[in-house]
Amino acid sequence: MDNFSAFLSFMAFVLLLKQILIVDGISDTTKDDGFMGILGAIVDNSSRIGKEESVAMQIAVEDFFNKNNHRLDLKIRNSQGDPLQAAIAARSLINTDQVQAILGPQTWEEVSLVAEIGSKSHIPIMSLADATPEWATELCTFLVQASPNKLKQMEAIAAIVQRWEWHQVTIIYEDEDFSAPAVLSHLSNALKEVGAEISHYVAIEPFASSSLSEELERLKISQNRVFVVHLSLPLAVELFEKAKRMKMMEKDCVWIITDPFASLVLSLNASTISSMQGIVGVKSYIPKNETHFRDFHDKFCQRFSLEYPEEDNHEPSIFAAQAYDAAWTVALAMREKKQGRQQIISNILQSDFNGLSGNINFTSQTIAPAHTFQIINVKGESYIELGFWSDGRGFSETTGESYTLQSSTNALGLVSWPGGTRVTPKGWSPPTSANPLKIGVPTRASFKQYVEVEMEKDHLGNISCSYKGLAIDVFKATLDELPFDLPYHFFPFNGTFDALVEQIHLKKFDAAVGNIVILANRYQHAEFTAPYTESGLVMIVPVRSRTREKAWLFIKPFTNAMWVLIGATSIYNGFVIWLIERNHCPELKGSISNQVGTLIWLAFSTLFSLNRNKLKSNLSRITMVVWLFMALVITQTYTAKLTSLLTLPQLEPTVVDVFALKNSNAMVGCAGVSYISKYLEEVLHFRQNNIKNFSGSDEYAPALRSREVAALFLNLPMAKVFLAENCKSFTMTGPTYNVGGFGFAFPRGSQLLPSVTQAMLKVSEKGTLQDLEQKMLASQKCMDMDPEEDERLSHSVSLSHFWLLFVFTGGTSSMALAIYIFRAYNSMSMSKHNVIWKLMMAVMKHWGNQRGRFSRKVSDIAQTTPTNSPNATEY
Incomplete structure (x- = not known):
């Protein structure tokens, strides 16, 4: 061996x-x-x-x-x-x-x-x-x-950010890296395409260990927890070792590494790998098969x-x-x-x-540039392959098939995040008491009811500020609905609203609270919560009396139909009484013209004075009693209504719409240094010379009263406050033009924005927002008449108010007339029957007499017949 x-x-x-x-x-x-x-x-x-x-x-x-x-x-x-x-x-x-x-x-x-x-x-x-x-x-x-x-890898990183719905990232790069500017530019553009942005740029100097530690300390107390690391191998290793010692490699943190470091992970020793657990990397693709x-x-x-x-x-x-x-x-x-x-x-x-x-x-x-990258996840002593990203194809499990981000959320494998958790990190953490939110509050608000900053100086010369108004109340109510504590400090800002929003973009403020109108051009610097007020632009004009210089005011108490029915009923009732009483009163007889005049006089004089003539018939007396009751009610109602028209103000706007303003070449006013002036000129097409900008809300009412301007254009929330203070002199008229309402501004891609917006919606749905607004307006309300009474007095009396009375009097008169006609008919029939009977008896008794004598007899009988028979008594 x-x-x-x-x-x-x-x-x-x-x-x-x-x-x-x-x-x-x-x-x-x-x-x-x-x-x-x-x-x-x-x-x-x-x-x-x-x-x-x-x-x-x-x-x-x-x-x-x-x-x-x-x-x-x-x-x-x-x-x-x-x-x-x-x-x-x-x-x-x-x-x-x-x-x-x-x-x-x-x-x-x-x-x-x-x-x-x-x-x-x-x-x-x-x-x-x-x-x-x-x-x-x-x-x-x-x-x-x-x-x-390899700049396309920045698009892969942006796709990862979009995949897990993060909105802000912090990029850590090497200060002396020649490729850094191009990398930062491509990453920034790629993130904007997916609705995210780089919140912090951290440049690390090589061989400066103290600088690295200081930067990590600042990152540790920041809200953002999504870090993109673009460093060389030695510097990246040092970064992660320090981050682990500072407990920044735990849950809620996201670390994304780029090439060249990601492609060299396998070259690291076990000790170094242990400090990088859970990071996600984008490395160049090699066809290893x-x-x-x-x-x-x-x-x-x-x-x-x-x-x-x-x-x-x-x-x-x-x-x-x-x-x-x-x-x-x-x-x-x-x-x-x-x-x-x-x-x-x-x-x-x-x-x-x-x-x-x-x-x-x-x-x-x-x-040719690289277009395919491999997504890895450091785990154990090596890494696991999550999938691939290709330019134009998105994520895929292998290089042979592709999925778009929208069509497949499972294109990447299950990630083991820092801290060993499988739960996707939020990518941010709420501010702490050590690093509270810096919130800018405008001091130039036109209406103090929405936001007011009061500054006080103590005996030592220290200045303290107090903040109040509807915007402040709504913001505090919103924070009460958040599932976490959100420390903050208000800071006054003495500048325009556009400048305040730009300060958020420049990282001078973390948010802005006030009556900030949500506008499209402001979205390039910040994003906004849902509006906490109604949105719209309205026109306010002076009012004038609706009844001034009108000769026909006396007919206003009643509607036209009411006047017609009063006249018809009076003539009808007068006719019935005239017909019943004409045989008892010589004044009611005479020529046709005399009788017609008497009938009309009788019909309308009853409305204004009691007829002193003694009525003979019970039918006419009943008709007269009901008629007099109706006349009493109508005359009293007319007197009261006419009095109200003469004493209570009936107002109408001096200008009906925008077209009337433009046609008359009138001056219009708006708040100074606001979007309204531009809107009036570009959208409503007012001439620039006809638009007057006011610096303060205290100038609005005097300008309208003195006719310096014919109309004033304000946001709907501001208009409510203005009219609450000037409820008798001005009114809102014309259409409401769609513009943004008031909202709170946060940095673009702010992780706090969704939570704050959701909390604000809860405040609205519970009715708290409406109560706060009503409380604000009630404090400005002037003494005005009861709205219900005003509405009642502003309309003429119609048939719907007295139809039952007309039916009653008309029915009574009709019944009297019917009884009179029926009795008259019976009387006439009986008279005719007596005449015929006497004629027959005369014929039978004097049948034999001469024709002349018969004729005389007939004449005598006719002459002896009484004209007013007891059976013909009139009622």
Whole structure:
């Protein structure tokens, strides 16, 4: 067994010695038929990435020789991460070793110097830096970006934030990282697309341990708990070790790591991994199932363990795959003998093959960017694969199928979050007493009923502020409905409302409370709760008497139908009495015109005075009694109604609508420095010269009374307060224009906003909000008439009030008339019967008399018949 171990050690030594000879340009073969030239490489052997690149390039050179029988000498120089050392190494490779191309280095700071040297000597430089500026490849025609741009991973991070419904993130990046500005810009834009934003930017200085600790202390007391870490391997390891000691790797925290750190997780030792439990990472995708990669994987692990036994993990990362592909690309470009350096760079840019890291092709001296990333979750001594994210396809369980965020919430595997919990963290924590919310309150509010800031100075000169008003009361009631305590401090702000909202965007305030109108242009700086007042813009105008200078006021107490029915009933009742009493009263007889005039006089005089003439018939007396009762009620009602019209104000607006204002070229007023002026000009199309801005609410009423302005435009909540103070002089008229109500402002993407909005809705649904508003308005209410009485007196009396009385009097008159007609008919019938009987007796008695005598007898009988028979007595 010992002999076998010694044999293996010997073979490993031989292989290592052979590789060293090859790397230094010394080959154990004397055949130069396949020799293509010398390839240089600059790596940082003090870093994990540099070690992986070095081994991967060696394997690429060997594989190319074995497959194509073309030998390429590889010269590797160690820059130790120092740009100056990289420049010296580049000069040595070009001038001494006569290389035909250079691979690396890893950082842009090194690449920038090496590219300048390479371009002067027309040597192709295959940059392996994370990012290369576009202008660099334009200036340096021999510079090629060989590692793909990974900025698309920022969209993957934004998708993760959207997947778990977080709204704010804190990004931690390296201060001296050249790629940081591009990363921050792409991440910010990607988050905005999903309704989130970067709340804090934390720049970490390399090799500044105290600075790192201070930043973590500040992050620990902040509300946001979603952290995106974009750091190099050493700095990221230090960050997580400190975070664990500070108990920031527990529940309710979210940590998301990016490349290059995410791709190097497997290279970390067990102790470091233990401080990173629960973090989610976005790493570059490597097609590990490909046969080519599996062969490379075995070779890499074997050689890497021999060359770097101090490393705990021997797994190749994306950086090894990219270095292998870069070496293979140059080898293909140099395969033709005796070709110039210009041809080499041309061949490189025409490359198109499937490498270990994906398809290799170039556009404008830059390799195609990465579009697929793997989502991992650190757990135990390694990580678990949650799924994949691809540009334009979203999340998927494998690279072969895709799901959109909306169609599948199970596209990613179950996550083990920091603290070992499976429950998705909220991503934020409520403010504590040590770090309460800073809430701005406007001091320039037009109506103090909504918000008022009173400042008092004590004998020591210290200023204290008290805050009151409906907005303050609603805010406090809302906090009472929250399921957690929310410490806060009010701070006065002496500026415009737009400026106050901008202060939230600038992180000067955590929120703003007051009569802040919810407007679209303010959403670029903040977001708002649900409105706690009615929304709308209304027009207020002076009022004038509705009855002023109207000659027909005397008919207003009754409706037209009421007047017609009174007249008809009076004529009808007068006719009935006239008909019944005409045989007893000589005044009721005479010519037709005289009788008609008497009838009309009798009909209407009863309404205003009692008829003193003595009535003979009981029927007419009954009719008159009912009629007089109706007349008494009607006259008293008319007198009372007319008195109210003459004594109580009947008011109407001086202006009906906006069109009347514009047609008359009238001046209109609004609050100064507000959106209303812009709304009047752009939406309602008032001329700018016809709009007057007032600086205070105390100017509104005098301007309306003096006709300085014909109308005033206010928010509906403000209009309620104004009319409560001036209830008899002004009124609200015209339509209500839809604009935002009053709300509280919070930073965009605030984690508190949903909870505060929900609590405010509870305040509204319980009726507390309405009670607070009524209490505020009641304190401003002026003494006005009872609304019910005002409504009653403002309408004319109609038939609905007296229909029963009219039926009663009409029915009584009709019954009297019917009885009179019936008795008159019977009397006339009996009179006719007596005449006929006497005629018959005369005929029988004087049958024989002469015709003349018969005629005279008939005449005598007719003359002796009484005109007013007792049977014809009228009632």
